[in-house]
Amino acid sequence: MLRLSPRWTRWAYWVIAIAFATAAVYCASSSLHEYASGPAVVWISGRTHVTATVTGTVTAIDVQPGQAVEPGQLLVRFASPVELAELQRIDREFELQLAKSLRDPADQAAREALVALRTQRDVAAARLEQRSARAPQAGVIGDIRIRSGQLIEAGDIVLTLVGHDTRCSVMAMLPAHYRPQLRPGLSMRFEANGYRYAYQPMQITAVGGQIIGPDEVKRYLGQEIGDTISVQGPVVLVEATPATSTLLVDGQSFELHHGMSGIAEAQVRTESILLSLFPSLRVVLRRLHG
Template structure:
């Protein structure tokens, strides 16, 4: 039997090419210059990183949702249930104090007022015929009070502007049934100011003080930050249900709330804001994210919490 031929690790074509070449190889030459300065650069970076971790600080923020509130706006609600008879205004329309805005059907109130008015006139005739009749005078006085009450009830069926301003939101139409307490129409007065209400975690309450800056990022304007000054901080830490009651039924459900919170208010000096050269208006109910810096801590302590007792932290 023929011996099994041992496989070669080089191809025949590669061997023939190597035998036919007349060029000799050379040693791999590596210059040590770049390795020297790279070594010292790495050492310098490590030293700088160590110094920065010891001397540098990281700020800690109390963050939470916020909402823009336009104060000086009046929300009008009916005292009694009813069906809208007519809508006298449109959103954005200028109105004067006492101007009718929305009227409700008032058939019962009108009929009662007409009945009392007829009885009042008949009783007035009796008093004029016999001024000495004390019973007729007392009945006339009672009817006068009933008439005033009936007139007040009839007038309550019409919502009027409490002051001069501009119609804001209008949430009803003719023929719509409205329950008592539902917001029907709002009037924004001439003297309004804008306030930002931030809902920050309650655990940060001892570190929050008026006068400190509050950084705000409005929803829809990503990475566009505005800085306001904290005007007041709530004295109580409250829960989500109390926050919703404070914000109102219309806007309280727009924010996802959880855990104990503290109310922080910041005054906005202008009703408008400018982003990239464009001016926009603040609107009631606009949502935002608010951040208030409460303290700063060394980077090394953040990386190694066990060193907090030795190095301490900076507020």
């Protein structure tokens, strides 16, 4: 008995054969990229934290955000009734002893008192000066972290001072097992939180030499940023420099600011799709090349 196959089966055979051949060529010629992914934060260098040297209550803030300041300019004043009263008392005593010395130049006791009062006045003036904060360098006022009437402790950040020479970079915390594959020059991209798919391309400029844990990451980032980043397990710090300090979203440019967080992805390996589907081919290729 003679059986004739339908005509469409021949067409289906060739369609399947062509599709298989196309898929084989695609798998052999195309590649898959492996990325090391982890949390990241925008880091603006050239920022200085001005801190309080004593515990006290803020009485006056003499600057505003965005204001340019010069070295030594007064920024913040703290309540200092005791120090001010002591300095005024010494000044009055100094004037009395000076008047005695002028009336009687031979009065040795008045002269000795003047010498002692000068020293006391310098010490009192220094203590009064500690009840204020001055600009350590020229720059522009960034964030002001205090308000008038607030009680702060010694070491608390009063405000930030942005220098004239600033540099924008991205600090990424990538999984520690990728450390052998990470090196300067690799490509990395940054996606800021709230700006989905707005990738910022950049190159890795530095890779940490040690593996660190979550607590060390928080200590490195500081109290202002450390609590905003969630790190699980050991990581390696990676620094990358973007081409610009702006983020392009739907044709609009937005400035990157210190502390903005997001996700960083560093390309660590490229492999053909064929080898990914058939890992045993790696052994065959090694033998052919070995």
